[in-house]
Amino acid sequence: MSTLSAVRSFLPSGDEYVSEDALKNLRNYKYRAVDKSFLTKYLYRHYWEWAVTLFPRWMAPNLITLTGLSFEVVDVLLVLLIMPDLVGPGPSWLYFAFGIGMWLYSTFDNVDGKQARRTGSSSPLGELFDHGCDALNCTIAGIVEASAFGCGISWQTVVIIFFTTMTFFFSTWEEYHTGVLYLGYVNGPTEVLTLAVLACFASGIWGPAIWHVPAAQGLPVLGLLFPTSWELIDAVLAITGVAMLFGHCLVCCWNVYEACKEKNRSFVATLPQIVQYVVFASSCYVWLSNTTTIFANNHLVLFLVTAGTAFGRIVSKIILAHLTEMPFPSYTVQMVPLVVGAILARLGLFSPGTELLFLVLSSAFVVIAYLHWALVVIERFCEFLGINCLSITPRKHREKTE
Helix, strand or coil: CCHHHHHHHHCCCHHHHCCHHHHHHHHHCCCCEEECCHHHHHHHHHHHHHHHHHCCCCCCHHHHHHHHHHHHHHHHHHHHHHCCCCCCCCCHHHHHHHHHHHHHHHHHHHHHHHHHHHHCCCCHHHHHHHHHHHHHHHHHHHHHHHHHHCCCCCHHHHHHHHHHHHHHHHHHHHHHHHCCEEECCCCHHHHHHHHHHHHHHHHHHHCHHHHHCEHHHHCCCHHHHCCCCCEHHHHHHHHHHHHHHHHHHHHHHHHHHHHHHHCCCCCHHHHHHHHHHHHHHHHHHHHHHCCCCCCCCCCHHHHHHHHHHHHHHHHHHHHHHHHHCCCCCCCCHHHHHHHHHHHHHHCCCCCHHHHHHHHHHHHHHHHHHHHHHHHHHHHHHHHHHCCCCCCCCCHHHHHHHC
8 A cells, every 4th residue: 555545544535525415415506695785885896896807707716716815825924024923013015015915805705706607607616615715814814914903922813813713603604504695784804804904004104003002092082981001902802892792793693593483493403503613712712821832932823823724624614514505514623633732731731842842733734634625625526516626617518517
């Protein structure tokens, strides 16, 4: 037996990731979305309709999605090269690069679907690929935004990542049960992203120090409601947290409740599905609360990339289950390093050296496991649908597979 065959024998098969019976349900696929944003309706929709005409018709929608994500990856690389402490201040152009990268990601993310309809290449793979990239970008964009705010290697940075991942998890959980991607009057991909881009530009003009003035000075009236020791960034995060809880998470719960009532199903039975995210977030919190090296020796970005990749797998499995009409997935093996790390840290069994080694090995495992899952699932989708992932398949070939 060759080394490659031996390695493959330890990895799950394609049928374990997504069965043939599940793939057959892709024939029932129909993308449904509701976007109530006024910004989208009166401004961005026209911008995106113009932007899609700039892309050649031979360019596959998934390639547009991947290119958009690469802008954010470049921003993270700039952070690591120029401002690894996530504090700065960096050069002004760096913060403008952050904002431009976010804006381009958003543009490409909204144009890919229009390109699919424009070229007649819409497919369930497109939704899985798009949302999968969005899931990874929750952490990537969070690191970039924390750097723009000058949050540093701190809990402020961690809170930003919790906000982005929590909202995305609830949206994905909601879509699984309702069958509709719902974006409200104020939503993350539109209004919040616009504010994030403007915040990056503000840091480029005035420097990130503007976010660290006393809250009462940064918010002359509203700031009086916060403790005098709070900085403006603390107040911004607190306001964001309240808005996220009441304006998004509870709305998602209500929409799932309405969908369950319409389908004569138990809403209470869906609530344990949220435990998966609770375990993810709690493991991160416990590990970071007891770390010997992550904060002290500037390994937070490595930790967040590890956790963010595991999160990407969690929600991508939910999206896959939605597309293939499979049961809701409640577990992924990539959670194991986070849970084990949290337990070892809490018991005080880590030294700085062993914790870093464990973190590096965990990161390698999580990334490799994610890439294997993603590549195998994409390959099975492509084979079943008779399409290519990063190029547009001629219509005649697609019709033969149908």
